[in-house]
Amino acid sequence: MSRASWDALIAACALPRLDARAIAEQASGRSRTWLIAHGDESAEPAAAHAFDTLAARRRAGEPLAYVLGWREFHGRRFEVGPAVLVPRPETEGLVDAALERLDGVPAPRLLDLGTGSGAIAATLALERPDAAVLATDASAEALAVARANATRLGATGVGFALGDWWAALPPGGAPFDAIVSNPPYIADADPHLLDPALRHEPPGALASGPEGLDAIGTIVAGAPARLVAGGWLLLEHGRDQGPAVRDRLLRAGFEGVATLPDLQGLDRVSVGRRPQPAAGDRVV
Ligand SMILES: C[S@@+](CC[C@H](N)C(=O)[O-])C[C@H]1O[C@@H](n2cnc3c(N)ncnc32)[C@H](O)[C@@H]1O
Structure with missing residues (x-):
């Protein structure tokens, strides 16, 4: 079975593009620039699964920061969760x-x-x-x-x-x-x-x-x-x-x-x- 590319996963996930890209960065462990340059490459099965799981949480209304586990504040990354x-x-x-x-x-x-x-x-x-x-x-x-x-x-x-x-x-x-x-x-x-x-x-x-x-x-x-x-x-x-x-x-x-x-x-x-x-x- 052929594996989906990052571009295809992002396009099909029914999320605003910025959210989808942020989730793709998190799931792939790659930078935004890498994803833009290599979006046509196939996603590894584990990374594609992680993307689908995180995207489903976001679609269900969970704030992006909780889905990603962090939010930037004053130029630094703070870990966040439901507490x-x-x-x-x-x-x-x-x-x-x-x-x-x-x-x-x-x-x-x-x-x-x-x-x-x-x-x-x-x-x-x-x-x-x-x-x-x-x-x-x-x-x-x-x-x-x-x-x-x-x-x-x-x-x-x-x-x-x-x-x-x-x-x-x-x-x-x-x-x-x-x-x-x-x-x-x-x-x-x-x-x-x-x-x-x-x-x-x-x-x-x-x-x-x-x-x-x-x-x-x-x-x-x-x-x-x-x-x-x-x-x-x-x-x-x-x-x-x-x-x-x-x-x-x-x-x-x-x-x-x-x-x-x-x-x-x-x-x-x-x-x-x-x-x-x-x-x-x-x-x-
Ligand atoms: C609006 S949040 C602000 C969190 C953080 N300072 C920020 O700006 O992102 C308010 C915080 O006050 C805490 N809080 C609520 N009631 C409190 C109380 N009676 N005494 C001390 N902290 C309280 C909450 O647990 C929460 O973390």
């Missing part, structure tokens, strides 16, 4: 906003609340090798993925702690120069949660109370006590939540409160700074 949210491009903006604010802060102490795959924590640690980063999550499975990613990428400056938001922090720890979080922020009844793409992601990573603001409220309320004076809190949120998040930041006493648009001009990240003590204030 963690697939890192999104908009979260790169959150990381960049944090890095900008840490410019000139020597050996910063950083906290990533709800680290998931560890994309934020490991990226911060790799971009700022002088930083000490603590990454937390309420899911032990997610923390295992984050730890594996940090180890594989050589992000040695990251420590990990399991627990519910602030309860994960070791007691008596020094305050942070920046706290960063992409917490769950979708409203519990939001119909988007039924979207086939989101159905595969861990529910605990997505929804947070009737308005989607429960986790953000907890994080904002606890942040001032864990930040150095002048330290930043940076939060990712839904595109319609900018006013509500800014309002919470202002009510918690933050200064420099602002919402930063992402590359599409959408409100996806809000920031605030713990006030510096005024001259003459007693520092406690």
Whole structure:
């Protein structure tokens, strides 16, 4: 029986071409360039079988990142699976906003609340090798993925702690120069949660109370006590939540409160700074 070529497998799999090519790269162990140049060559039976299996998962609606087992974030490959949210491009903006604010802060102490795959924590640690980063999550499975990613990428400056938001922090720890979080922020009844793409992601990573603001409220309320004076809190949120998040930041006493648009001009990240003590204030 003649064996199908890579071009034929890609054409027949009923998937968008980009997805089919990514799956072919994974199944063949070959680069995109090789597949383009040698697409008329027969696929080995084991590789063709792997392609069919992965393509069937993708056709059934599983996100491409889970099918491949990885997603690129800030130029690095993070392994992902059903225990963690697939890192999104908009979260790169959150990381960049944090890095900008840490410019000139020597050996910063950083906290990533709800680290998931560890994309934020490991990226911060790799971009700022002088930083000490603590990454937390309420899911032990997610923390295992984050730890594996940090180890594989050589992000040695990251420590990990399991627990519910602030309860994960070791007691008596020094305050942070920046706290960063992409917490769950979708409203519990939001119909988007039924979207086939989101159905595969861990529910605990997505929804947070009737308005989607429960986790953000907890994080904002606890942040001032864990930040150095002048330290930043940076939060990712839904595109319609900018006013509500800014309002919470202002009510918690933050200064420099602002919402930063992402590359599409959408409100996806809000920031605030713990006030510096005024001259003459007693520092406690
Ligand atoms: C939207 S995901 C973000 C994951 C990752 N930081 C990213 O940006 O790709 C939210 C993360 O918060 C974690 N989480 C949910 N509830 C939590 C809680 N009560 N305490 C700590 N982490 C929590 C979830 O397990 C999930 O990993």
